Amino acid sequence: MSGSTQNRPRSRGRDGLRPQKTAALLAQRIVGEITDGGLQQGAPLPPEKTMLEEYGVARGTLREALRFLEIQGVITIKTGPGGGPVVNRPGSRHLASIIAMMLQLDQASFRTVLEARVVLEPELARRAAARVTDEQAELLHQSVVRMRETLDDEHAFVEENAVFHETIAEIAGNPVFTMVLASLTWICDGTPLGVQYPMASREAVVAEHHRIHRAIASGDVERAGAAMAVHMGDFAAYLEARFPQVLDAPLRWDQVDP
Numbered sequence: 001m002s003g004s005t006q007n008r009p010r011s012r013g014r015d016g017l018r019p020q021k022t023a024a025l026l027a028q029r030i031v032g033e034i035t036d037g038g039l040q041q042g043a044p045l046p047p048e049k050t051m052l053e054e055y056g057v058a059r060g061t062l063r064e065a066l067r068f069l070e071i072q073g074v075i076t077i078k079t080g081p082g083g084g085p086v087v088n089r090p091g092s093r094h095l096a097s098i099i100a101m102m103l104q105l106d107q108a109s110f111r112t113v114l115e116a117r118v119v120l121e122p123e124l125a126r127r128a129a130a131r132v133t134d135e136q137a138e139l140l141h142q143s144v145v146r147m148r149e150t151l152d153d154e155h156a157f158v159e160e161n162a163v164f165h166e167t168i169a170e171i172a173g174n175p176v177f178t179m180v181l182a183s184l185t186w187i188c189d190g191t192p193l194g195v196q197y198p199m200a201s202r203e204a205v206v207a208e209h210h211r212i213h214r215a216i217a218s219g220d221v222e223r224a225g226a227a228m229a230v231h232m233g234d235f236a237a238y239l240e241a242r243f244p245q246v247l248d249a250p251l252r253w254d255q256v257d258p
Helices: 003-007 022-036 048-055 059-071 092-105 110-131 134-149 154-171 175-187 199-217 221-242
Strands: 075-078 084-087
Touching: 022 059, 048 059, 059 075, 059 084, 092 175, 110 154, 110 175, 110 199, 110 221, 134 154, 134 199, 154 175, 154 199, 199 221
Parallel strands: none
Antiparallel strands: 075 084
């Protein structure tokens, strides 16, 4: 078997399964070339004419593949002179949007996402405490400082809350944890469902973030996990007491902005 045949995606038509569409295969190839070439965010991809010649596909197929990658946040399409596809990096909100869509189709409730966070986050805090560096500890500290300085801005509070939890997931050292936890944090925001965070609630969160940061920065694995467990338990209790209708409301895709 030649090398070119080995590397070609296998058609499964004889097995009764649909072969992958050419546009989907092309999108996968482009992503492979982005990663293999080490292209960073902002790097331009070749112009349409060059890609048509290189890939040997119809213009409609190429544009469908690029449109798919744009929807997924992998590229952006710049218009006007000198425009074209540019490498992007999809953020956690993109994955959150996909997860929210699937959860809506499964008729899952807001409570299911909260329960997942209650289970996952203490373990991530423990892992973070076990491997944190001084620089990473400072990132957590700065997040606490920013949240304290913007207590009067609920939108900024929600944004910084996501940053704090995502940073802990990153420190834990596994990109799967980072992507999944960050996405669940966006879905679990609750503000699109009417959840509000009055000043007293925000002040309590800042205090708990401070305790979590200190435990992680000191490398105290058990204290970090316990502090995060208390934090998530308090969040769940707050929702149960103040917004019980939200917990059992079915999740909707349009509650997460990509």
